[in-house]
Amino acid sequence: MLNKRGFNEVVSINEIVEGMRVCIDFTDVIGEEESLFVGNTGHGYVQVFSENRVSKGYPPRPFRVNVGAFHQYLHQSERTYYLQELQAGEELELISGEQVRKVAIGRVKIEKRPMLQVACAKEDGEISATFQSASSVYVFERSKGITSILNLEEGDWIAALEDEPGRHLGKAIKETIIEK
Known part of the structure; x- marks a missing residue:
């Protein structure tokens, strides 16, 4: 697997109709720099x-990551999950720089919200993610x-994780696959 962390150039940002977005509420306080990687396809994930x-209109939620549309992949070290599959009690790896720690999910909150899609260039295609269009959703720009x-x-450059598509029940496999 590729799993190359770096910065990728934003090539498009498009507002789309409402969709179901997922917030993951953890059972512990999570720091401002703790994060997850999510994406529309196995080509890569946005941090x-x-x-x-x-943030404008929202008080701090020191237990939450708003991870976007529920169809997306959540990347963890050895596998991916669909956001809609996540359950309270499961442990996820939160990333802060090079540090990783496991924290249990307290609840998964899914609600209909306005969305936007962000696409970034990569050498052999693109990385894209679909997020709630809200000031409380944060990414890292170079x-x-x-x-x-x-x-x-x-034209901004955001933190992302490049990968190769091909999954069966979240585990990487070699296959012929087209995701767009």
Whole structure:
């Protein structure tokens, strides 16, 4: 598997109709720099950070990561999960720099919200993710640092994890697959 962390250039940001978004509420306080990787396809994942900060219209939620549309993959070290599969009591790996720690899920909150899709270039295609269009969704931009998804512009470079598609029940496999 590829699993190459770095920065990828944002090539498009598109508002789309409402969809079901997932918030993961953890059983422990999570830091401002703790994050998860999510994406629309197995080509790669965008790094998304905790809501443990003040944002326009939202108080800090020191236990939550708003991870976006429920069809997406959540990348963990050796496998992926669909967001809609997650259950209270399961442990997930939160990432902060090079540090990883496991924290249990307290609840998975799914609600209909306005969405936007962010696509980033990669050498052999693109990485994309679908997020709630809200000031409380955070990504890491190379020059801005951790910033709201609403502050992103085409041409920005955001933290992402490049990967190769091909999964069976979350485990990587070699196969012929087209995801777009």
